[in-house]
Amino acid sequence: MKTVSSIVENYIKTKPFLLNALSLGIINLTSLSRNIMTELESEFGKEVKQGAVVMSLKRLTEELDFKLNHKINKVIKNIGEITVRSELTDYTFAASETVLNKQADLISDINALSDIFYTSSRGVNETNIVVSSSVNHLVEKHFIREKLIQKLDNLASITVKLPKENIVVPGIYYFIFQRLAWEGIIINEVISTSNEFTILVGEDQVDVAFKVIKDLKN
16 A cells, blocks of 8 residues: 555655765755655655655655664775776677687786786676786787677776675665766776775776765765
């Protein structure tokens, strides 16, 4: 059975930026309720009292404040080392029966070099490889017969070490990526393990992205 509270909550949850603004307490609830009344009434199927909408928003705001301040923020404050690497290239190749062998050959060559960035991930249809731009010639030598879908140059990586609690608290990545989106940061790739994640951004945006993540700890 639909209630005013349930339709208000469902509506707000489909608006990520509005959801966060509510949790920060920077929205006038009366004005917001007035602006969304038409949509809520359409969903509810009958007239909705504005006072009921305001009360639902107030209750939702209080719940969001608890979740963010007492769970997510606890993890965010304990973010560990933040590492930045520049001069990276991102390759995306179509998946094939030979691509793993090519990766093995590439890794063999890279292991003989010092201070080289390398990471890869494999999807259903694509294989992604990120390397220091200084070894682009090795990638292109080994993968010359593979289908190149995309190549992006002039990238930088930001690797963030998260506390172990991150795997049991929902919303950690959403919270971080939302802040980056607010600053207009374009994330080219996301690579993660259990307790750390790496994002790839353009070198022209890495300073802003680093500051956003670092400021989350304050």
